[in-house]
Amino acid sequence: MPIGVPHHDSCGHRYNAGDYQCKLLDGVWAVGPARAGRSTPVAATVMTVSRTQIVLLSVCPVSWHSGVGQPRNVVTNASLDHQQRINRHFDASAQHWKNVYDRRTLEGVIYQSRRSLALQWIQDLALPRDSRVLEVGCGAGLVAIDLARHNYSVNCIDASKEMVALAVKEARDAGISGQLAIEVGDVHTLVFGSGAFDLVIALGVVPFLHAPERALAEMARVSRRGSWILFSFDNRFRLNRLLDPRFAPFPGRERLKRVLTDIGAKLPAEFSANLFSYKAIKTMLERAGLHVERRATIGFGPFTLLGERLFADPLAIRLHTRLQRQADLGVPVLRSVGTQYLVLARKS
Numbered sequence: 020m021p022i023g024v025p026h027h028d029s030c031g032h033r034y035n036a037g038d039y040q041c042k043l044l045d046g047v048w049a050v051g052p053a054r055a056g057r058s059t060p061v062a063a064t065v066m067t068v069s070r071t072q073i074v075l076l077s078v079c080p081v082s083w084h085s086g087v088g089q090p091r092n093v094v095t096n097a098s099l100d101h102q103q104r105i106n107r108h109f110d111a112s113a114q115h116w117k118n119v120y121d122r123r124t125l126e127g128v129i130y131q132s133r134r135s136l137a138l139q140w141i142q143d144l145a146l147p148r149d150s151r152v153l154e155v156g157c158g159a160g161l162v163a164i165d166l167a168r169h170n171y172s173v174n175c176i177d178a179s180k181e182m183v184a185l186a187v188k189e190a191r192d193a194g195i196s197g198q199l200a201i202e203v204g205d206v207h208t209l210v211f212g213s214g215a216f217d218l219v220i221a222l223g224v225v226p227f228l229h230a231p232e233r234a235l236a237e238m239a240r241v242s243r244r245g246s247w248i249l250f251s252f253d254n255r256f257r258l259n260r261l262l263d264p265r266f267a268p269f270p271g272r273e274r275l276k277r278v279l280t281d282i283g284a285k286l287p288a289e290f291s292a293n294l295f296s297y298k299a300i301k302t303m304l305e306r307a308g309l310h311v312e313r314r315a316t317i318g319f320g321p322f323t324l325l326g327e328r329l330f331a332d333p334l335a336i337r338l339h340t341r342l343q344r345q346a347d348l349g350v351p352v353l354r355s356v357g358t359q360y361l362v363l364a365r366k367s
């Protein structure tokens with residue numbers, strides 16, 4: 020079915036006029052570019068598991084077999100559900116993503132350091148005035164507002180409607196709403212043209228994505244050759260995780276987890292953020308035609324034992340500050356076991 024009117028779906032995916040969407044199965048849609056005026060038959064390969072269950076192995080419009088166009092997105096129930104859960108979470112916690120930047124908690128201190136370092140690296144790029152910047156997952160819009168004040172031409176998107184409403188209000192309160200465009204959107208399917216931006220930023224977004232590799236490829240697509248992508252990801256090999264036996268792999272870990280849950284220890288969160296090794300991220304970047312120019316590990320803690328926090332904020336902040344100083348000096352091991360990484364990559 021070709022799409023007549025461009026629109027976003029409930030999870031922020033944008034459909035352009037001339038795209039088609041095609042229901043393959045209940046809850047499984049193929050979405051992609053099609054030649055105007057033609058219907059696009061779809062070939063789906065399915066494996067029957069039982070009378071009530073099938074597994075979708077691949078879907079592909081017949082025109083892609085003949086080399087016309089490329090699949091842009093296949094939206095499955097799982098990715099829709101995931102994004103809707105993420106959106107509900109951030110809709111409900113929007114204000115937190117403004118307040119945390121004023122708080123003297125461990126979390127606040129780590130996010131404040133991330134923002135300062137990101138702004139420092141952007142300043143080091145010495146981009147000309149009017150450079151085009153896109154921030155994806157802009158949250159309360161604080162970084163975007165700062166960049167708009169520096170006379171960059173800024174677009175922001177966020178998948179959460181409440182976040183967008185908050186960012187719009189913050190921009191208005193800062194008196195610069197005319198200098199930045201803030202919209203609901205999904206980083207997996209950006210609506211901007213290829214090569215449109217000089218810098219794309221995604222702070223704290225990658226951990227929540229159902230298809231991070233696709234999102235990085237989209238960010239690379241909208242970047243012009245030689246331009247920059249600045250993003251953070253959550254480190255799989257973070258020190259606090261390596262030290263807590265709840266996370267560290269050891270024989271009997273699963274049994275211990277079951278015992279802990281049985282006696283009422285904390286249940287896993289509604290969703291858990293994706294953790295990556297630096298190596299895995301580097302591979303994804305290379306596949307998207309990006310190479311790393313700068314990287315730094317940021318944040319130590321909160322330290323836990325079997326899920327319980329070991330230190331109150333003042334002590335946790337002192338410990339974080341001391342370890343961060345060592346990491347910044349390049350001390351082996353510590354320089355790669357922070358909670359997150361900030362990465363500056365360049366499009367070749």
Ligand SMILES: C[S@@+](CC[C@H](N)C(=O)[O-])C[C@H]1O[C@@H](n2cnc3c(N)ncnc32)[C@H](O)[C@@H]1O
Pocket residue numbers: 102105106109116155156157158159176177178179182204205206207221222223224227228
């Ligand atoms: C942890 S918050 C970080 C907000 C802000 N970048 C910051 O550093 O304060 C993650 C943000 O990513 C947004 N987000 C999650 N999934 C997204 C997606 N698929 N596309 C765009 N934004 C998304 C969330 O709504 C949320 O605002």
